[in-house]
Amino acid sequence: MRDLDAHVARALALVAPLAAERLALGGALGLTAARDHAARDASPPFDNSAMDGYAVRSADVQGATPASPVVLPVAGETAAGAPPGVVPAGHAWRIMTGAPMPDGADAVVPVESTDGGVTDVTMTASVGEGRHVRRAGEDARPGDVIVHAGQCFTAVRAGALAAVGVATVDAVRAPRVAVIATGDELVDVGEDLAPGQIHDSNSVLLAGLLRQAGADPVVIAKVSDRPEELLARIAAVDADLIVTTGGVSVGAYDVVKEALAARGVEFVRVAMQPGKPQGLGLVNGTPTVCLPGNPVSVLVSFATIVAPMLRRLGGDSGGGGIVDSRAHEAAVVDEGWSVPPGRRQFMPVRFTAAGTVVPATPGGSGSHLIAGLAAAEALADVPAGAERVAPGDTVNLVRWSR
């Protein structure tokens, strides 16, 4: 059996970051930076007041106390948005939070330490040089890299770029993915089931997982167990990645294996549980991942194999492994479970109120238990060779969405 990390390395070798597109900042939310993005303007762009109060030369208010206040004439005032003034020596200048410091001043006396006067102002506290002044560029200087290539344009990063005057960005476009579920037994969700039929839940699961991961499921289809039908559907696909479910095992009607084994897809057994039978390759030049048909296997395969491919396609620098290298996450187990011999196990878990994890499905890890999977929030990654997971053990977690 192939080691999962080796399998993921082969999967990643099939994909490369997609093309960048120039977007308005607001339209790039959730996409990844295609290059470093540096500050255009400084933040703050000018020295400004951190408080509502009076800009002064700090030397002019030395020694001011409630018992021995200093009175200064008010030479003018500046609100936020106005150009800076000039404060003469021995004078105060009324100033609002965020307003530019007047030339000559080197500190701000907060209004709470004054009588709030408009002609003359009585200061009851001294301030040191630079006090309550935000210096131009102390947050960022022009040219400082704010968002690095490979980082996601999150809300806080978009806000940071906005603050330094960056209105357009270069983002890697979202991966376009085709989902093809296979099996004569599948009927559309909501249709009545004839004997032997089941609802096609894998398409719904995968489409949701793709959207949650920032990808665009451009095709969501199901096909029968006839190889020619699968091949025709694949031939019509225009996508960056094809994901199939079902038909990869050792049975007599394994349509995906039958159709694609001779067309560039290698079918292997991967040392993981669930999700052992896997296919991987290029079909007509399109990276193609063939997952088993059981829903829990689909979830685990998505999180461990497909999600890293999506990260690389999307230009995310956290790729390269099963877990985003920047998202190390572990948890303590509150309720143990058994582990299969010789295979790395991924157990769907949910968090308890105390922040520990327990199996999401009470019955264990049966790979067909999709309804029970509704409660799952993460996968516990249990190394091959573990005998069992016991309460109190710490497990690494794998997530399937960002």
Next chain:
Amino acid sequence: MRDLDAHVARALALVAPLAAERLALGGALGLTAARDHAARDASPPFDNSAMDGYAVRSADVQGATPASPVVLPVAGETAAGAPPGVVPAGHAWRIMTGAPMPDGADAVVPVESTDGGVTDVTMTASVGEGRHVRRAGEDARPGDVIVHAGQCFTAVRAGALAAVGVATVDAVRAPRVAVIATGDELVDVGEDLAPGQIHDSNSVLLAGLLRQAGADPVVIAKVSDRPEELLARIAAVDADLIVTTGGVSVGAYDVVKEALAARGVEFVRVAMQPGKPQGLGLVNGTPTVCLPGNPVSVLVSFATIVAPMLRRLGGDSGGGGIVDSRAHEAAVVDEGWSVPPGRRQFMPVRFTAAGTVVPATPGGSGSHLIAGLAAAEALADVPAGAERVAPGDTVNLVRWSR
């Protein structure tokens, strides 16, 4: 000063869950269930095989070993999607994973424990009753609640509902939110700055935060410090929530306070850092939250006050407090910081490779440091009364997106 929890309780009292809408399952991703959603069909819908192999009466293969195999005639076969057959006593029935068990059979011998014969099959292992059989309804029975009212339709929950035949759901619609940034100093991002001007980064930040939280920013506007302009903008708003930034402090040009204090908004000081000056009320019947203008204050106020309101508006049962009650999260601090006296502090932090947290901005918690905020991944929630946060301390975390 008002306690933050008390302030959030007042904020939550202003809002109630929005109307539900009936949607196709795939269209509800990220929205919240307006009611319990129960299984229509059982999962699995019928007894089926967990393996590729042969369905048998387990009594017929008792004692089978490689040394003493049992040979049975093959009476037929069933692929996935086909109706079940009937296996006579003393016979085997070829069966694929997921295919319905033939009547009469009570266990499956995996193909790996056979010679794979099609007329007669040689079994080299016995199986107990029920072995490798998935029972109808063992995952879910019709009527079992799969997604509870107030839970988010995630990909795994959508997949679970699909598996039990639920194609349409009732979801609470996404909150529609108006963002209005105030200040004469604001210019659109990317425009050239005149002296005293800054880019309107708060609108970008808030629009992104709202989208990440599943809300719909239907208005993103900026207005000057003239109260009549703000009031006209608000009068034109059709939204479930209005969020303003800036103009709530004690300065001489605090437009939001000036315009809205007499129109239903209460302005208070909240015992938190940053984010102390806050406004809250109903304006023309619309819940309105008035945040300070500093970007870090906006982020912290969003996470602690606006996000809980969005959860309640969106029907999320995890609301009711600053932190989603189902999302307890804590981390160990790797690099300490100082804490202001008497106020609960929210420090933007980022995760280290080791899973600990450090302040996101090297310079500390200056509320104007938005560029440095680009690295922030969570807020550390430090109780009022703490003297400082030291390396090794455990802090609770607050997130601003789901």
